[in-house]
Amino acid sequence: MLSRLRTIKNDRLYNLSHGKKVLLDNLGIVSKTPSLDDSLDNTFKWIKASFEAGGDGGSSAYYKLSTGWKGSYPETTGYLIPTMYEYAAYRENDEWKKLAKRAADWLLQIQAPEGGWQGLHIGTPCDLRIFNSGMILDGLIAAYRVENDKKYLDSAVRGLDWILSKQDDSGFFSENNVVGGGAFDTLVCAGLLMVAQCLPEEEKQAYFAKIRKALDAHLTLQTENYWFKNCSFRKDGTALLHHLGYTTDGFIISSDILGDDKYYQAAKKTARKLLSKFEVELELPAYTKSDWSTNKDLGNKATLCLTGYSQISIVFQKIAKTENDMRYLNAALKINDIVASIGNYKSSNKGLSYGLAGSYPINGGYQRNQMVNWAAKYHGEALLLTMDKCMSKAIQS
Amino acid sequence: MKKVILVISSKTQATSSAFIREFEKLGGALDGIYHITHPKPKSNSLKSAFRFLKVFKPSKLKQLFSTFLTTKYGMQSMDELKKMWDVQGENSWDVLEKGMDIFAYAKNKGIPTTEAPLTTETISDLTASGPVIFPMYGGGILSAKILSNPKAEFMNSHMGEMPYYKGMNVMEWAILEEASPKATVMVMNEKIDGGDVVWEKEINISNEKSIKELRTTGYNGCFQAMAEGIINYQKDSSLREAQAKGSKFYYRMHHQIRATIESNLPLSR
Numbered sequence: 001m002l003s004r005l006r007t008i009k010n011d012r013l014y015n016l017s018h019g020k021k022v023l024l025d026n027l028g029i030v031s032k033t034p035s036l037d038d039s040l041d042n043t044f045k046w047i048k049a050s051f052e053a054g055g056d057g058g059s060s061a062y063y064k065l066s067t068g069w070k071g072s073y074p075e076t077t078g079y080l081i082p083t084m085y086e087y088a089a090y091r092e093n094d095e096w097k098k099l100a101k102r103a104a105d106w107l108l109q110i111q112a113p114e115g116g117w118q119g120l121h122i123g124t125p126c127d128l129r130i131f132n133s134g135m136i137l138d139g140l141i142a143a144y145r146v147e148n149d150k151k152y153l154d155s156a157v158r159g160l161d162w163i164l165s166k167q168d169d170s171g172f173f174s175e176n177n178v179v180g181g182g183a184f185d186t187l188v189c190a191g192l193l194m195v196a197q198c199l200p201e202e203e204k205q206a207y208f209a210k211i212r213k214a215l216d217a218h219l220t221l222q223t224e225n226y227w228f229k230n231c232s233f234r235k236d237g238t239a240l241l242h243h244l245g246y247t248t249d250g251f252i253i254s255s256d257i258l259g260d261d262k263y264y265q266a267a268k269k270t271a272r273k274l275l276s277k278f279e280v281e282l283e284l285p286a287y288t289k290s291d292w293s294t295n296k297d298l299g300n301k302a303t304l305c306l307t308g309y310s311q312i313s314i315v316f317q318k319i320a321k322t323e324n325d326m327r328y329l330n331a332a333l334k335i336n337d338i339v340a341s342i343g344n345y346k347s348s349n350k351g352l353s354y355g356l357a358g359s360y361p362i363n364g365g366y367q368r369n370q371m372v373n374w375a376a377k378y379h380g381e382a383l384l385l386t387m388d389k390c391m392s393k394a395i396q397s
Numbered sequence: 398m399k400k401v402i403l404v405i406s407s408k409t410q411a412t413s414s415a416f417i418r419e420f421e422k423l424g425g426a427l428d429g430i431y432h433i434t435h436p437k438p439k440s441n442s443l444k445s446a447f448r449f450l451k452v453f454k455p456s457k458l459k460q461l462f463s464t465f466l467t468t469k470y471g472m473q474s475m476d477e478l479k480k481m482w483d484v485q486g487e488n489s490w491d492v493l494e495k496g497m498d499i500f501a502y503a504k505n506k507g508i509p510t511t512e513a514p515l516t517t518e519t520i521s522d523l524t525a526s527g528p529v530i531f532p533m534y535g536g537g538i539l540s541a542k543i544l545s546n547p548k549a550e551f552m553n554s555h556m557g558e559m560p561y562y563k564g565m566n567v568m569e570w571a572i573l574e575e576a577s578p579k580a581t582v583m584v585m586n587e588k589i590d591g592g593d594v595v596w597e598k599e600i601n602i603s604n605e606k607s608i609k610e611l612r613t614t615g616y617n618g619c620f621q622a623m624a625e626g627i628i629n630y631q632k633d634s635s636l637r638e639a640q641a642k643g644s645k646f647y648y649r650m651h652h653q654i655r656a657t658i659e660s661n662l663p664l665s666r
Binding site for chain 1: 466471473474475476482570573653
């Protein structure tokens with residue numbers, strides 16, 4: 001009883017908007033499923049609020065029930081940039097292009113002389129981190145391509161050099177990395193490849209060789225049943241869906257840039273397992289054990305990881321397009337429905353309105369009681385991909 | 398020749414009635430009808446009182462509160478959201494005409510009937526005088542024990558070509574992939590849609606204007622395939638073959654993709 005009262009006090013559940021969100025989530029009640037367009041616009045309303053909260057050009061990491069908006073988060077601001085450019089193009093709205101450019105400029109300002117970026121959010125002291133820096137490269141390359149300004153590429157190359165300077169002899173990135181690195185670093189490799197492919201041929205090939213070494217090392221983390229080891233920040237032998245999303249998408253992007261099918265095939269094998277689990281159980285748990293069984297993270301229940309859901313939707317859509325296998329698109333559409341319905345929550349509180357929490361219900365094991373900007377980013381990207389002309393054509397055919 | 402005993406779960410179900418119609422058309426004759434019964438547990442007033450009290454369990458109250466909220470504020474439960482992907486309005490009982498009274502039919506034709514729970518003992522009794530083919534229009538997924546009787550072959554008819562269209566909504570998936578929809582008659586085993594194949598028949602799609610109409614055609618194709626398959630298998634047991642490799646499993650189709658298929662109907666257009 002006392003602990004419940006403490007939760008009410010700490011998470012400010014006496015605040016009507018907070019209390020209502022927690023109550024509805026725990027009753028398993030969501031809003032009616034909005035159209036994809038409405039869900040997309042609403043998600044970007046929340047993203048805009050996260051930029052306004054930071055005020056420095058970056059996007060606030062999350063809105064926490066107990067403390068409100070946090071400082072800007074370099075890592076996720078980085079990978080929000082390409083999504084904002086895509087949204088600007090989709091809506092033909094330059095406001096989002098300006099916001100994306102401002103975010104990229106902010107990342108240039110806070111880049112460390114060594115070439116990397118700090119982990120965690122602004123206002124929380126943290127060392128330079130490989131994973132966080134790798135995610136920023138994606139944003140800088142998007143800014144370089146859209147703005148056609150070499151300063152973004154130069155900054156990205158400094159980031160690339162710093163990350164590769166930290167590579168182990170075995171190919172992994174265990175130094176200066178979150179939990180000593182993991183399977184999710186395949187997305188760092190993808191970021192590095194995005195930068196390298198903008199460089200002259202000889203330089204590019206030299207970088208590609210080093211990045212291949214990293215990718216091959218990370219392939220060894222895939223188990224015989226296509227699960228991934230070291231795929232969570234927790235050290236309890238489970239894999240977090242969010243990190244499985246990073247890992248599989250990292251392999252797919254890398255395969256595309258390098259033209260090497262083995263990375264794609266590795267991702268597809270994992271995706272096939274996830275497809276089957278999702279379709280049979282009609283949900284994917286936040287954490288899975290090494291035999292793909294569900295790990296219960298909230299008492300006797302398993303919660304959902306909303307970021308992971310949208311990332312898997314993206315991976316499914318990419319596979320659907322590559323293979324012309326509509327079963328993957330079918331599952332991606334269902335995932336989009338689930339996340340869109342959960343996110344269709346209107347409130348006068350900008351931190352909650354149309355935002356997506358780390359977990360569903362919000363008090364689940366991953367990023368408990370906070371609306372995170374990376375969940376919004378990936379939901380936005382998943383929807384933009386669904387509405388992409390190629391995808392629409394696939395549905396039509 | 399192997400006997401044929403029809404397995405049903407309701408005395409008036411549409412699917413078994415439709416199968417009988419197709420089977421008779423081809424000159425088939427049933428050797429028996431087996432109605433699977435589900436005996437109700439004996440109840441007494443004390444148990445009833447406890448059942449009444451269960452309404453007030455916290456989970457029930459939570460459910461009532463959820464229903465109130467979803468109705469009043471136009472929201473939905475997560476379960477309702479997932480039901481969106483169910484095959485709604487396209488199940489056999491939705492699209493087929495109501496069936497005849499099968500027991501009255503059996504009496505009229507002098508076909509012996511059995512009413513008993515689905516147990517190994519019942520199957521042993523029914524196969525005591527020799528091997529039996531059981532066209533299954535009831536019974537669901539069968540246990541390994543039931544399937545282990547060597548004299549019993551439980552047949553089902555699936556609305557997709559095996560092994561390429563296993564699972565759900567397979568006729569729609571075949572149409573989406575521009576493949577010819579087929580019905581397959583299989584001898585059931587422990588694997589879902591994994592049994593040996595005895596017959597395959599193309600489902601002729603032409604002027605259907607909706608998924609509901611497609612399904613009606615699909616079901617009729619399955620009844621015809623089952624009737625043809627059993628009659629031919631009675632004559633030639635070498636028709637039974639293990640499935641080829643390369644199976645593909647399909648799941649409930651999202652309504653957006655089904656709407657796309659529907660917008661392209663009729664296929665003859």
